[in-house]
Amino acid sequence: MTSAALAAPAPVDAKKASAFLNMPAVQRDAHAFQRAQLEGLATKRFFYTQAFEIYGGVAGLFDYGPTGAALQSNIISVWRNHFILEEEMLELDTTIMTPAEVLKTSGHVDKFADWMCKDMKNGEIYRADHLVEGVLEARLAGDKEARAGAAGAPAAAASAPAEGGEEPAKSKKKKIKSVAQRLDDAVVAEYESTLAQIDNYTGPELGGLIKKFGIKAPESGNDVSDPVEFNLMFDTQIGPTGQIKGYLRPETAQGHFVNFSRLLEFNNGRVPFASAHIGKSFRNEISPRAGLLRVREFTMAEIEHYVDPLEKTHERFEEVAHLELPFLPKDVQQAGKSDIKTLSIGEAVKSGMVDNETLGYFLGRIHLFLLKIGINPARLRFRQHMGNEMAHYASDCWDAEIHTSYGWIECVGCADRSAYDLTVHSKKTGRALVVQKALKEAKVYDKLVPSINRKALGPKFKKEAKQAEEAILALDAAGLEKLQSELKNGPAKVGPYELTPDLVSVELKTIRESVREFTPNVIEPSFGIGRIFYALLEHSFWSRPDDKDRGVLSLAPLVAPIKCLVVPISSNKELAPLVKSVGRRLRAAGVSSRVDDSSATIGRRYARNDELGTPFACTLDFASLSKGTMTIRERDSTAQRIGSIDDVIAVMKELCDGSLEWAGACERLQEYSGEQAV
Amino acid sequence: MTSAALAAPAPVDAKKASAFLNMPAVQRDAHAFQRAQLEGLATKRFFYTQAFEIYGGVAGLFDYGPTGAALQSNIISVWRNHFILEEEMLELDTTIMTPAEVLKTSGHVDKFADWMCKDMKNGEIYRADHLVEGVLEARLAGDKEARAGAAGAPAAAASAPAEGGEEPAKSKKKKIKSVAQRLDDAVVAEYESTLAQIDNYTGPELGGLIKKFGIKAPESGNDVSDPVEFNLMFDTQIGPTGQIKGYLRPETAQGHFVNFSRLLEFNNGRVPFASAHIGKSFRNEISPRAGLLRVREFTMAEIEHYVDPLEKTHERFEEVAHLELPFLPKDVQQAGKSDIKTLSIGEAVKSGMVDNETLGYFLGRIHLFLLKIGINPARLRFRQHMGNEMAHYASDCWDAEIHTSYGWIECVGCADRSAYDLTVHSKKTGRALVVQKALKEAKVYDKLVPSINRKALGPKFKKEAKQAEEAILALDAAGLEKLQSELKNGPAKVGPYELTPDLVSVELKTIRESVREFTPNVIEPSFGIGRIFYALLEHSFWSRPDDKDRGVLSLAPLVAPIKCLVVPISSNKELAPLVKSVGRRLRAAGVSSRVDDSSATIGRRYARNDELGTPFACTLDFASLSKGTMTIRERDSTAQRIGSIDDVIAVMKELCDGSLEWAGACERLQEYSGEQAV
The missing domain is CATH 3.30.40.230 (Herpes Virus-1)
Structure with a gap:
């Protein structure tokens, strides 16, 4: 296909929806991409810029401007609905500042x-x-x-x-x-x-x-x-005496794990459940390049899903089992290749390539999320980590990689952290980080149990009484049997301690276990919001064949920073009150809008709008005053329709909340061929 | 009034709305507050907890659990609507990591x-x-x-x-x-x-x-x-060689200022406009105490409003001018007193006590925001900073202080930072951070102007040519007049440089100025979200006279973490599908709900609900199955009404989006006196 196919359709085709977004994904991919042009647009329209630019900038630090901040916050809002609300996850907001001891325990001080x-x-x-x-x-x-x-x-x-x-x-x-x-x-x-x-x-x-x-x-x-x-961690000192060494967290995960007991209690003691956290993390990259893709400060959205290690099934697995994903498993890579295997998540789990249902479920949910915000599915793959590549805490890991002009970029990691983190924190702090699960059938069995007479043990061993007690409690079944039989014949020795029947006895008792205690395993989908943001910009960017110097950002209404531009046809003062009232009514309908009443020509204002990724523009002219009409322009096709101001606002609301497509809008509003502005 | 007046009204009074929220503010204030009880509730229901608790905790660091994170995010969402959307502010998301040079320039390295x-x-x-x-x-x-x-x-x-x-x-x-x-x-x-x-x-x-x-x-x-x-700033090193010293920002403000030129361009070069940023900042407090009120890491919401220093009026001032606020001006404090002056914002500005309309406008908007989320107006005052107290950058400052059990706490600062920040950054970087405004009438005047012949000046002064040129350009009117007259009579001296007419001439030229260039002043409303969050918890907390050990959090539906509890009357399995479907339908109506199907008695579950600050509970029983009815319980009055499931969901939606009060709900739903659960 040639780039001419990217041309905006003529007005007669206006019922067709967005020329760019409706194009088959592979064709969009083929669009010749000019990175310098996108970067120019991103800076000019203040999506993002290097931080401290007027001071010469700092590598790996970026600021988001009004458009970028809004796009980012819309992506996060979709994420929150798709994951946290949809699956009733427990959201957290934990501190960035982390004492060294915690990250020493987690392994980051030594291995990150x-x-x-x-x-x-x-x-x-x-x-x-x-x-x-x-x-x-x-x-x-x-x-x-x-x-x-x-x-x-x-x-x-x-x-x-x-x-x-x-x-x-x-x-x-x-x-x-x-x-x-x-x-x-x-x-x-x-x-x-x-x-x-x-x-x-x-x-x-x-x-x-x-x-x-x-x-x-x-x-x-x-x-x-x-x-x-x-x-890669930034370090600092907490407090005025410098006694507490601290790091800026390199991930939000540890903030979930140290709060595990409270989360479990909040969930009435049951697993599976998940915690989620959206927040900034920091990595002191050695030599950051590649714009937003390798930065020192970034927004992450992380989920920690806690499961019984014996039951890694997922209640909603069937909802995603049929989805076909492009996989790049580790054995293929280790053989020096990169061939994609496309198969359903159901098959992938069944064959053991993806370890378990929960991992498979999240790969499917990640896929759906990325498509929902507008990532091109033809430029998405799931790559498994190789042995040495895996983080120190992970037992299996798949990355959702998105293709950009920088190559394939890891944007989401989905790791099985097993019981690693909860185990090390529990060991270090002496706090039990476990789940108790009622057994369907209680286990009943006999077991040798020591009974210690502390009142006698104390005076006998004095300062060492505690050690003596611990030595007894540390005995295994064989040790207890030996002790029991020795005590029958007089004093017995446990380590250096001589024990007599008045100090301790060993008896067979019937034990009834009605709960099983375990450390849950953790499946962690972890999203780099900045990388997804950048990939989305690349996948949404193109330019019209008849205006190659100007870019168009075909962002879907769901994530677009501004949903609607309000444009008065001229700067005539008579139009001003109407412009204000339309802006107010759109806002009341939940449609974020922006007025462009600058003196630029209307064509130039539409073009600016295309660069801002605004899907629709409402134009007010003198007919608006006399007849109460308003036109609406669709960004990708540049097609325009007309209707009463009331009708156009109603249509706009539905276009933006996702209940109406452009084709449907065209059925409700008349074609407009009056003043062709572009 | 005695504490008996806090009792929940009997069912016959059910049409009265929330007993607690409708109580006159002063009476709510009089309620005997038990801080330890609130703190116990906050931890138990996981609003917040000391960070790294299992490691013994770190002073001044707190984590927000699911309820706290939701309450915080609802407060932020109201803030975003009230300020950013309502006033079309430009939102930013800038980096926390800040190079030392920037904070040296801003004065923080020396003075913070x-x-x-x-x-x-x-x-x-x-x-x-x-x-x-x-x-x-x-x-x-x-x-x-x-x-x-x-x-x-x-x-x-x-x-x-x-x-x-x-x-x-x-x-x-x-x-x-x-x-x-x-x-x-x-x-x-x-x-x-x-x-x-x-x-x-x-x-x-x-x-x-x-x-x-x-x-x-x-x-x-x-x-x-x-x-x-x-x-008070945390410091660290950026990059592997440690050459760039960095600090964690102590405020978001500098991130706005360094981006001023891009913001201005985005706003088509016009002032006034405002930028806004919600994000984390850090202060290495010497000895943090007082829970959430003095912390080392906190969420701020900051507005930088840029105005022409000659026009500090505000377009929407009339909307707030009538509001009566409790002021504590600096002269009163400096006289060692703390008497409140209550007067309208209009009078306060007119009398000069509050410096200008823009400052007054924001004090009014701050007041409205705090009331909207549920702060008790009787426990709110606006205190002016005294001379030495003011931050190094401020020329005037008013704090919104909220009264808590810790005394009066600064929760919002509203400072006039004048042109301080933009001026120092501009001076340091050599970048103009100014606004150009067209003059209504161009200024025309005559002025002596030097013309330098660089082609001759270069060979004459060689390496010093640049200094010579600078010396000429630095001359004031008198100096130029002197130079002009001397040149008429042969060589003239400017500093060490001997100048001749072939090198420079001075002539009278007519200057026409059509724009005025100025550094805008900045009015900064700056919100400590964590402090507001904590004050709101205190103002919302009480306990029923007949159940003093349990707390009730009377959070308004607008900010409550969960809007509705869904409770099956028993754990009978027949009810389960209905519970699920009601939960789903509430979610679809935009009402965040939580199911409590634990085995606790219904009274205990309602009490738990009161602690979570959930304003409403929907109870499903066997009549729900047979007749399709559902009851709704209002938290503060404990009154219950009944209706069809459809009607109750419709009422709930309106109660939560603010379009209906409880009294109105009572008109649409029948009184319920069946099983009194509490």
Whole structure:
């Protein structure tokens, strides 16, 4: 398909809905994307901008302006409805500031690190995996160039998905200039296999690759150091004496886990249930690039779903079982490939590729959420983590990856954290973080039980009485049997303690267990809102063939920052009161609107509107005063319809709350072919 | 009025609305408040809890549970509607992490500090003002005790507002034990006058008071050090090399100011307009106490309203001018008093007590917002800052203070930051942060203007050419006149530079100015959401005379975490599908509901509901199955009405969206006197 197919339909086609949004996803994908143009629009229309821009900016920090803040808050609102309300999750708002002890226990102080290398001469810092990746990709590009040059053909086709931007070709590395130089076929194969597994190497392994492939600092050509770990958490001191070391949380998850007992109590002691938290987290990235995709401060939305480890089924699994998802499992990647397996979630769980129903259920819900806000399903896949790639707490993990001009980007992680976190916190604090579940049938069995006479034990062992008691209680069944039989014949020894029948006795008792106690497992869907936000901008961006310099953001009404532009045809003062009242009535109908009464031509105002991603525009002219009519313009098709102000507002309300599509609106409002403004 | 007046009305009075909320504010105030009971409820029902509780907790950090997070998010949602949407403010979401340079420029690195004293022997740390305040208050209490003892009367009446809790009596100080000891009348007067101005002392002045009054560390009796400044910002390092020092923002304001140019452009270059930001800020409090009232991490909602310094009028001032507010101006406080002046905002601005219309407008809007969410107007006042008390950036400031069991608490600040911030950032970065406004009539005047011939100046002064040019451009009118006349007679000197007519000439030119350029002033209403949240809990809390151990939280439907409890009368399985469907239908009607199908008695479940602040409960029984009826219980009166399930859901929707009051509901639903459950 050519880009001409992206043209806005002529007015006669106006009943067709949004030209762009209704286009098959694959065709939208094919639209030639210009990243620099999108970035220009995002800054100009203040979706987002580098933070502290007037101070020269700080890498990895971004501010959201009015449009971006509204888009973000709409995405979050859809998320809250889709997950928290729909599934009655327990929402939390916990602190960002976290004492070191908590993150030491969770493993983050020791393990939440990336590997970095230093240029041995100028001190420049590189993330080790990005360095290896960047250099090998540059060498492969150079090889392609050399081969193409030899064959007399252009080399450009090699790096298709990354073209079009002036930024690094992949989010994870600095762009390194390639030099046309042919490699042996075996070397090419080795590089490609290495790249397919780049996320799976440990630090020392990366160091080995650097030596093996003779990798130097790309700018200076100097040697680089062996990779060393750099912890990604920001640290600080709590209180004036500096005694409490604190970190800014790298995830919201620990705030859920330390509150587990209260959450469980709130849920009347029952599992499964889930807690959810939307909030900022922080990672001190080594060398952040790639705009919103790799940042030091970001909004996350995290769910911790607590389940009985013996019952990872999900009550609503059937609702998603039929959904077909594109999977990229770990065995495929470990074989150096990236072929997608498309199958239903039901099959994926049945075959054991996805470990359990609960994990499968959330993959389906994630998929539905992303489609709901407007992510292109043809540019979405679910990739399983490889062994070494997994976070220290995870037993299985699938990422929802979205394709952008930076390549495939992890936007949602869905990890099975097993009982890891609750177990370590419980062990450290001595607090039981467990669930008690009534057994359907009580277990009845006999068991040897020691009875300790504390009144006698105390005076006998004095300061060591407690240790003596603990030694007895630590005995297993065999130990108790031995003690019981020894006591029959006089004093018995347990460790250094000599025990007599007046101090302790051991008897067979009938035990009736009516509850089972367990540490729940945790399934964690974790959303990077900023990455989803950026991917959505890329998937929504295009430009009209007849006006290539201006962008259009085809955001759905559900998430668009402003739903409706109100435009007076001229700056004539007679129109002003009507403009105000229409704005007020739209607001009362729950439609967020914005008036553009600037002196720009109406065409220019519509174009500005397209850049803001506003799906509809209401235009007021002198007929509005005389006849009480108003026109409505649909952004993607630029088609216009007309009706009474009352009718148009009623239609607008339904278009925005999702109960009406544009085609339906066209049936209720007449075609307008009066003053064609664009 | 006695506490009996707080009793729930009998069923015959059911048409009367909420017993508690409809009570005159002063009477609600008189209700005997038990802080420990509220705190117990807040923890038990997981409104909030100390963060990292299982690790022993960290002072000044709190987590919000499901009820608290929902209440907070409802307060924020009302705020967003009341301010951002209603006034079309530009919402921002900027970073918490802030480079040191920005906060150095804003003055926070140097001035955002509290004064602290150290116990000279054991190193214990005190906030200097709290230390002085606490010791003097304890001495005054001791004096009252001694006088009362001498007169044989009970001393309790002295400290009315602070009674009832085991916590410090005022948020700002540690509770210090008083010793009955009579003071001279003159000393009492001096202490009282000092306390009235306690917020107005500098660090050295506090040091003077400590010496003058012989104040020691209260626990140890040791001497304390002179007050030293402690900066309240948390610091950290950005990036792996530690070159960029960063702070966690102490307010969101700087994030607005550094984005001023983009905001102005977004607003088509016009003032007035406002930006708004809801987000977390951080202050490393010296010794946080008083629960949610003094914390290290908190949610703020800040508005920066940009105005022409010559036009601080406000378009909508008339809408609030008639509102009567309780003011506590600075002159009253500086005279050592705290008498309230109640007058209309119109009069307050007219008399100059409140500086301008815009400031007055926001005081009115703040007042309306606080009342809307349920703050008791009898426990609200507007206090003006005294000279030394004002933040370094402010030229005038009024706090909305809410009365709680900790005393009067600043919950909203409304400061006139003048042009301070934009000016310092502009100066530091060299970026113009100004507004250009077309003059109604262009100014035309003659002016001497130098013309520099750079082509000749460069070769003549070489490296110093730039300085020479700057020296010329720095000349004022007199200097230019002198230069002009000297040049007529040959070479002239400007600083060290000898100038000739080929290098520079000075001529009279006609200047036509059609725009005025100015740095806007900023009016900043700044809301501490956590403090408002806590004050609202206190103002909503009471207990029924016949069930004093259990609390009731009379939160209005607008902010209540859950609007409706759905209760099956028994755990009979036949009721389950109906319970589910009613829950679903309420959700579809936009009413957040929660099912309580636990095995507790219905009375216990209603009581739990009262603690959760849920305004209504729908009860399903066997008549629901056979006749399709449902009862509705109003929390404050405990009155019940009955109707068809459809009718009750319709009434519930209106009760929750604010279009119907309970009295109206009583007209549409029949009285229910069947099974009286409570």
